[in-house]
Amino acid sequence: MSIPSETIRRCIPHRDTPAGARYDSVIDLARVRAAHRALTVDRETITADGNTAAALATLQMWRCVLFAGFPITPSTKWIETVATRLAEQPGGLKRVKLLEAEHAVADYLVGAAAACRDLVFPTATSSVGLDHMTETTRSLGASGLGNVLLINVYRATANFPLCIEGDPSDTLAHRDDGLIQIVSRGKQQIYDTILQAPCLGMHQEVLTPTMPGYYGIKDSHRSERLTLEPDREIHAFQDRWIPECPLPGLINGDTAFGNCVTSRHFQGFKVEQKRRIERAVELLPEIGADFERHFGRPGLQYFDATGWADDGVADLAVVTMGPDFGTFEALRPAYEQHTGLKLAGIAMRLLTPFPRGAVRRRLEKARVVLVVNQAHHPGRGHLTLDVADALCDLAPAPRVVSAFAGLGGADVSEATWEAMLDGARGALAGQPQPDYRVYHEGRAL
Amino acid sequence: MTSYKETALKESFFRPGSTLCPGCMESIAFQNAGRVSDNGVKTVFTIGTSCAEVSSLAFPDVVAWGRGDEEPDDFARSFSIIHNVFESAPTVAEAVRDVADALGACGALAEPIQVMAAAGDGGALAIGLRALLHTIHRRARVTVMVLVNEIFANTGFQYSPATMPFADTSTTPAASNSPGNPQLPLDYIHLAIAGGAELVAQVSPAHGKLFVKTVERALTATGTAVLFVPSPCISGWKFADGQTVELALLGARCGVFPAFTWERGIGGKVLDCPREAAERPQVEAFLVEQRRFQHLVTRDPEGRPAVRPGREAELERLRAWTQQNVERLYRLAEFT
Numbered sequence: 183m184s185i186p187s188e189t190i191r192r193c194i195p196h197r198d199t200p201a202g203a204r205y206d207s208v209i210d211l212a213r214v215r216a217a218h219r220a221l222t223v224d225r226e227t228i229t230a231d232g233n234t235a236a237a238l239a240t241l242q243m244w245r246c247v248l249f250a251g252f253p254i255t256p257s258t259k260w261i262e263t264v265a266t267r268l269a270e271q272p273g274g275l276k277r278v279k280l281l282e283a284e285h286a287v288a289d290y291l292v293g294a295a296a297a298c299r300d301l302v303f304p305t306a307t308s309s310v311g312l313d314h315m316t317e318t319t320r321s322l323g324a325s326g327l328g329n330v331l332l333i334n335v336y337r338a339t340a341n342f343p344l345c346i347e348g349d350p351s352d353t354l355a356h357r358d359d360g361l362i363q364i365v366s367r368g369k370q371q372i373y374d375t376i377l378q379a380p381c382l383g384m385h386q387e388v389l390t391p392t393m394p395g396y397y398g399i400k401d402s403h404r405s406e407r408l409t410l411e412p413d414r415e416i417h418a419f420q421d422r423w424i425p426e427c428p429l430p431g432l433i434n435g436d437t438a439f440g441n442c443v444t445s446r447h448f449q450g451f452k453v454e455q456k457r458r459i460e461r462a463v464e465l466l467p468e469i470g471a472d473f474e475r476h477f478g479r480p481g482l483q484y485f486d487a488t489g490w491a492d493d494g495v496a497d498l499a500v501v502t503m504g505p506d507f508g509t510f511e512a513l514r515p516a517y518e519q520h521t522g523l524k525l526a527g528i529a530m531r532l533l534t535p536f537p538r539g540a541v542r543r544r545l546e547k548a549r550v551v552l553v554v555n556q557a558h559h560p561g562r563g564h565l566t567l568d569v570a571d572a573l574c575d576l577a578p579a580p581r582v583v584s585a586f587a588g589l590g591g592a593d594v595s596e597a598t599w600e601a602m603l604d605g606a607r608g609a610l611a612g613q614p615q616p617d618y619r620v621y622h623e624g625r626a627l
Numbered sequence: 628m629t630s631y632k633e634t635a636l637k638e639s640f641f642r643p644g645s646t647l648c649p650g651c652m653e654s655i656a657f658q659n660a661g662r663v664s665d666n667g668v669k670t671v672f673t674i675g676t677s678c679a680e681v682s683s684l685a686f687p688d689v690v691a692w693g694r695g696d697e698e699p700d701d702f703a704r705s706f707s708i709i710h711n712v713f714e715s716a717p718t719v720a721e722a723v724r725d726v727a728d729a730l731g732a733c734g735a736l737a738e739p740i741q742v743m744a745a746a747g748d749g750g751a752l753a754i755g756l757r758a759l760l761h762t763i764h765r766r767a768r769v770t771v772m773v774l775v776n777e778i779f780a781n782t783g784f785q786y787s788p789a790t791m792p793f794a795d796t797s798t799t800p801a802a803s804n805s806p807g808n809p810q811l812p813l814d815y816i817h818l819a820i821a822g823g824a825e826l827v828a829q830v831s832p833a834h835g836k837l838f839v840k841t842v843e844r845a846l847t848a849t850g851t852a853v854l855f856v857p858s859p860c861i862s863g864w865k866f867a868d869g870q871t872v873e874l875a876l877l878g879a880r881c882g883v884f885p886a887f888t889w890e891r892g893i894g895g896k897v898l899d900c901p902r903e904a905a906e907r908p909q910v911e912a913f914l915v916e917q918r919r920f921q922h923l924v925t926r927d928p929e930g931r932p933a934v935r936p937g938r939e940a941e942l943e944r945l946r947a948w949t950q951q952n953v954e955r956l957y958r959l960a961e962f963t
Binding site for chain 1: 710726757
């Protein structure tokens with residue numbers, strides 16, 4: 183008896199996995215890769231704002247074919263930039279998917295990322311846009327869908343009085359969502375971070391969505407020089423870190439996503455989720471080092487550091503995040519000369535999971551640690567709590583002084599930095615310190 | 628078109644093991660739609676949080692989805708399902724469709740897939756109306772089944788925008804000074820047509836052949852197909868065991884949710900529900916079988932439905948609403 187040709191065509195071998203069957207040959211990724219149209223053939227330097235840097239990074243990845251977005255409140259311009267570029271390059275595989283709300287974008291990312299676990303599905307959001315996604319971002323954080331790339335432009339989240347300028351209260355409010363949050367400052371770092379993020383999120387032992395972010399206005403809207411790498415080099419780098427996902431997707435699998443469980447079984451899922459995101463802490467510097475070898479610029483790190491001597495000793499160490507750290511870097515030598523103190527600092531890059539061990543090792547020989555929080559918090563500040571937790575088992579532990587500055591995206595001026603440093607010097611002298619101080623325009627409020 | 632008998636012999640994607648209430652129409656709908664989808668094309672199914680989801684996708688209990696006892700060697704018979712939050716099923720389905728189309732466009736996916744979504748009326752017409760309408764508006768090539776049991780059954784039988792007037796729900800309780808739900812239901816069929824759907828139907832498996840034929844047609848649609856499935860809920864509507872199909876048939880025939888099919892460019896028809904009220908079963912016959920309407924109707928000594936004293940006005944309004952409902956669908960059927 184002959185077998186109908188129809189039957190022969192469809193008998194595709196499958197492989198059993200813990201998540202169901204995977205039909206390995208159903209999706210031919212090489213064809214997606216071949217369909218990519220290079221944006222940049224040779225390394226080139228352009229002038230770009232942060233949103234453009236983010237858009238170009240995603241456009242250069244062969245794994246990004248669908249760009250889902252909503253104009254966003256407030257707008258980030260990422261989706262417009264992607265749309266404009268694609269409009270100038272008709273006929274390609276990549277396309278913009280406009281949805282009716284941020285919530286819909288997040289839902290769309292779930293479906294797309296689950297449909298094909300080997301492609302990267304990017305979007306950008308900000309502020310209340312991220313809040314609107316929350317119902318689904320919290321599912322995403324636990325989903326195992328590391329191929330979701332949610333770029334967040336830090337702007338103050340829903341609050342009274344309304345302020346939509348660039349402070350990181352949105353990303354800090356969403357730390358429990360479960361996504362890997364990486365902070366960038368400067369256009370080059372935005373671009374480079376986005377190129378590396380899927381390597382971390384899609385690693386087989388991580389499988390956790392990533393949320394690279396940068397400050398609204400200060401970095402999103404201001405332009406500076408940006409080096410673009412050739413697409414082929416980006417692909418070569420990413421392909422080293424992103425193998426085919428061994429787990430089935432909705433299209434190439436016979437599988438189920440998003441089951442519900444009783445509390446008895448919930449524990450195991452959560453333990454696995456914690457292990458995966460903790461593995462990201464271990465892998466991040468490896469990916470960063472490989473990036474630096476490939477492109478000659480610093481790759482992912484737990485934090486940017488300035489002023490640290492080899493012995494790690496500092497009188498006063500600053501911990502903060504974002505572009506205002508640059509002002510501290512600029513004034514640090516003069517302040518050291520003026521006060522005779524040894525000053526150093528770090529600007530966090532990996533925000534969630536918080537790299538406790540690395541922060542502790544960096545700060546353990548500081549006498550006083552000044553933590554500068556830039557988002558409203560009902561207590562001592564998000565960063566302060568993380569830093570205090572990182573240092574708590576040291577004996578003696580550095581004294582932690584908490585400050586708020588740059589709330590609502592206000593510039594943290596040299597005068598404000600000096601006021602904060604002057605305030606923290608009191609701790610060096612053993613003076614009692616308040617739980618926190620709020621600074622603006624060179625004085626404590 | 629496959630014959631009804633052939634379809635009945637196919638393997639459904641909905642399998643034993645769910646904890647849905649015995650006699651739940653959702654289960655019957657899934658079993659039937661599941662057989663229709665065993666058509667040589669791989670199926671991806673998306674589902675929002677609902678009775679159907681929590682009762683069929685609980686780990687480590689039996690997952691009541693999938694075709695066959697083992698994952699099939701035949702890719703075209705493979706089946707995948709994803710659950711996401713209440714309102715998301717149409718959007719998630721649209722995303723799957725887009726990815727498959729993108730892969731297909733560059734030759735990376737040679738095999739076709741079909742995408743189906745399911746949500747309850749709470750998920751699709753209350754919290755998820757935005758998602759449903761915009762997926763329709765974007766003409767996504769997916770089939771969306773909205774299982775209309777007229778309540779938020781999963782969370783305790785609360786009012787939904789599809790609840791019939793005067794129904795007793797846990798948030799529109801009937802009492803001496805309250806006749807139950809005071810709202811008219813959302814005109815969701817009209818909304819789906821106006822939104823841009825290619826195919827819109829209201830049909831339950833009580834009309835077995837029509838249901839199967841409609842699902843079959845929906846799966847070949849080039850735009851969005853929306854199937855509203857009237858789903859008598861034994862726990863929420865409070866009727867006796869074994870009456871699910873009978874009530875679905877009676878509700879359709881008396882004009883509460885007439886069987887209706889419509890296609891863009893062709894128009895539609897109302898089936899098995901005459902336009903004239905006198906030619907249809909009386910709505911009281913439908914109401915009296917359900918304790919959610921026991922404050923309106925009862926049985927007389929001969930066992931016939933009878934209005935409760937003092938509720939004549941409400942019943943009259945319900946009759947008028949039913950007639951308007953039928954008239955509205957006949958008019959919609961004329962629209963192409």
